Amino acid sequence: MKDGILLINKPIGPTSRDIINILERRFPQDKFGHAGSLDPFASGLIIVGVNQGLKCIQFFENLHKTYLASLRLGIATDSGDKEGKIIGEKEIPSFNKEKVNEVLKSFFGESLQVPPMYSAIKKDGVPLYKLAREGREVERKPRKITIDNINLISVDTSHIIFSLSCSKGTYIRTLGEDIAKKLNTLGHLDGLMRQKIAKFSLENAKDANLVDDKDVIPLEEALYFLTMKEVGGLEEKKVNNGARIHLECKDDIVLIKLRSNGKIKAIYERGYDGLYYCKRGIV
DSSP: OOSEEEEEEEOSSSOHHHHHHHHHHHOTTSOEEEESOOOTTOEEEEEEEEGGGGGGHHHHHTSOEEEEEEEEESEEESSSBTTSOEEEEOOOOOOOHHHHHHHHHTTOEEEEEOOOSSSSOEETTEEHHHHHHTTOOOOOOOEEEEEEEEEEEEEOSSEEEEEEEEOTTOOHHHHHHHHHHHTTSOEEEEEEEEEEETTEEGGGOBOTTTOOGGGOEEHHHHTTTSEEEEEOHHHHHHHHTTOOBOOOOSOSEEEEEETTTOOEEEEEEEOTTSOEEEEEEOO
């Protein structure tokens, strides 16, 4: 396969790692890795780096994401989703759409969120979900998250369907629990679909069993969100050697293209001295 990214539509059931396993079996000569995982109960868009695209995967993880979520009210689970064990039940008070909208909008903007125990965050090198499975709970530091948009889709006596766009590190399961608490009840997610990652849409994604080489998005196109600078002459030689360079640019992260062959070569980052240093070579 070519170097770049694939847009994969993950169904409910398999893990994100399972998707990579499918691709590795189909294309054993190529390398794959995903940017941002989806829980098994969730479905939707996953960005997969292919070959040289693996070197850029961290930059896709920072992009904002859009979800469609289904919140089941009245029941709490240990994982915050439908696959967990029921740990509590509470009566669902009566409310109208205006009240639900008010609660949803209260999460708009920046806030602090405590990550759930059922997460891949590590404590002393051990993923929290492993500790959770042992019945252990440890203190987690709140993390800053940003909700760009949050909108009510529908509501009935036991379910709230809502959409949202959010920053990296936002746990929708935790958000669902917090929404339920503000409605004076309990809740867990019984459905979650990732619809977009920045401008990449689920509408353009394919099943991992169906993609082929023509579905690979080239890196220059895929990294549209990075400022690109073309260098030549002495600066090009420096880039080829991974050396620091001077750039007239306001952005901290820059995609470098070589003037001699018109190909992208590396991603550079501004240092404290104002010069740019190679953060990741691409070829």
